[in-house]
Amino acid sequence: MRLFAALLPPPGASRPLAAAVDGLRALPGAEELRWTDRGGWHITLAFYGEVDDDAVPRLTGQLTEAAARTEPFAVALHSGGTFGRDRVLWARVRGDREALRKLSGRCVDAGLRAGATREPDGLLPFTPHLTLARGTGTVGLHPYLSALHGYDVVPWVATRVALVRSDLPLPGRGTPGGRPRYTTVARMPLGGAR
Numbered sequence: 001m002r003l004f005a006a007l008l009p010p011p012g013a014s015r016p017l018a019a020a021v022d023g024l025r026a027l028p029g030a031e032e033l034r035w036t037d038r039g040g041w042h043i044t045l046a047f048y049g050e051v052d053d054d055a056v057p058r059l060t061g062q063l064t065e066a067a068a069r070t071e072p073f074a075v076a077l078h079s080g081g082t083f084g085r086d087r088v089l090w091a092r093v094r095g096d097r098e099a100l101r102k103l104s105g106r107c108v109d110a111g112l113r114a115g116a117t118r119e120p121d122g123l124l125p126f127t128p129h130l131t132l133a134r135g136t137g138t139v140g141l142h143p144y145l146s147a148l149h150g151y152d153v154v155p156w157v158a159t160r161v162a163l164v165r166s167d168l169p170l171p172g173r174g175t176p177g178g179r180p181r182y183t184t185v186a187r188m189p190l191g192g193a194r
Contacts, residue, residue: 001050001051001056001091001165002048003048003059004045004164005048005163006162007075008162009041009077012156013154014038014041016153018038020148023147028143028145029142029143032135033139034132034140034179035180036179039180040179040182043184045107056116058113058186059114063161066103066106067190068188069160070099070102070107070190071190072159073099073190074157075095075100075153076153077130078092079092080132083127086097086135087134087137088131088135089144090129090130090132091129091148092130096179099110100158118166165184166180167181
């Protein structure tokens with residue numbers, strides 16, 4: 001199964017962001033973007049790719065240990081950013097960036113120890129974000145960034161790491177460029193959280 005570790009924003013953080021995204025979807029060209037499903041919003045900590053079923057219990061155990069070594073910390077979403085040439089629109093993450101960076105590193109290491117992933121070649125720097133929409137590069141994302149400028153959500157406290165399964169749309173079924181479905185496989189409390 002295709003797995004990743006993530007922080008899942010609580011409904012209180014998702015509702016104001018959903019309202020902001022509703023405004024973005026009214027902008028010219030918005031219908032050409034693939035908007036992410038709000039029920040699947042997440043902040044990826046580590047991506048493992050395809051993981052054998054027999055490695056999942058080891059990965060869950062390693063993630064449980066990694067989470068226990070990290071105290072709960074504040075997280076919030078604000079403004080926006082892009083990846084690529086108008087390919088991905090996302091909300092920025094602020095809060096305790098050092099705790100977030102350490103937790104991400106621990107989740108990556110947990111995957112390596114569990115045999116769920118191999119050492120990546122040329123690993124990109126960790127950029128915490130929540131993906132809002134994907135494009136083909138034909139729609140300029142600058143108006144969307146401008147609309148998100150100054151957007152801010154009241155911080156919440158991250159208390160759990162989620163191990164999430166990502167099921168991609170099957171070729172030939174549904175709409176081209178369909179959205180993946182996300183299912184939480186396990187939740188591991190951060191140290192001190194209940």
